[in-house]
Amino acid sequence: MNYESGSLGGERLAIEGPDTRARNRRRWIIGGALALVLAGGGGYALTHRGGDAPAMSPADQAPTVTVMVPGSGSVARQINATGSLAAKREMPVGVAGEGGMVTRVLVEPGQWVAAGEVLAVVDRSVQAQTAASLNAQIGVARSDLVLAQQELERAQQLVGRGFISQADVQRRIATRDAAAARLKVAQATAAEQGARNRRLDIRAPEAGLILTRQVEPGQIIGATTGTLFRMAKGGEMEMRAQLAEADLAKVRVGDGATVTPVGESRSFSGHVWQVSPVIDPQTRQGIARIQLSYDPALRPGGFASATLIGGASNEPQLPQSAILSDDRGNFVYIVGKDNKVERRNVRLGTVTDRNVAIAEGLTGNERVIRSAGAFLNPGQKVVPVVEKGTEKAKG
Structure with a gap:
């Protein structure tokens, strides 16, 4: 060793060299290792001395779970x-007549209308002239009938005096009947034209609510135009x-x-x-x-x-925490024989904020694990604790 001696306050001061520090580090490492070995040996002796420490039983290792026996109750069926x-009843409204140019549209979507109410007006200037001509023909036919009737009456007065023959009277009767027929034809033709003119207006087939409008003033419409309005019958x-x-x-x-x-x-x-x-x-x-x-x-x-x-139907009801699901569907865990966990596939019924009704899979007498099912496995042994208010678990 290398020392440097000196006097400081009457005491001798030793200064370590590099070799001394290296030896000290080796002593500390060896001492620490021995301490760990002794500590491990002492712990082993404490836990195994004499072989008298009791081993933990499987029952002590089984987890405790809360179970419930749901029974069955009346459940209102909800889907x-x-x-x-x-x-x-949606009613499409289109062109019933020959069509023409729309001059006015009288309704908007969201508006209520009565049966037969006019929804849109179509120009009828040409049809109006035709109707006037037919009405004039009715006047002509009526005048012809009046004249024919008067001639017949005069002939009937003269036949008795011998001025005309019975054949002349028969011809005047035929003339009167033909005039009457022409009047009826003219009246029917005018009525037909009037019906055609009335069909130019687009009318509501029933009372109800206008849903859509697909026509505007100036539009030319016809039999092939399609639907102009859509209505909801009675709203x-x-x-x-x-x-x-x-x-x-x-x-x-x-x-x-x-x-x-x-x-x-x-x-x-x-x-x-x-x-x-x-x-x-x-x-x-x-x-x-x-x-x-x-x-x-x-x-x-x-x-x-x-x-x-x-x-309503009688079905078991469970809290949502008891319901589990995977790729095979919904299921619950029940505690079966020897307090072992069993999987039971179920089909859910009515779901409310509080409970879930079980439509298929349970009778209601099983001990169903209320929660923590995700941490269990089928066949695992558990210690069941029955939830207060339900039947006592068996075995």
């Missing part, structure tokens, strides 16, 4: 669906709810329903008035038509959701 809003609306095949089988005419249009906070009450007799082979869905009273918020073509309410 949720989506669909579109529409007029219950009645409906929702066409799309339902799965299994749900559609449960719906009956007269079942109540609540409809909520998209973007609306309000809901509207209605009832099912028609259930589709066919199923779409592509989507496997059918339509339940829900009748609704008119409201400005019910706009045909809009999207809405509906809850259909039918009869």
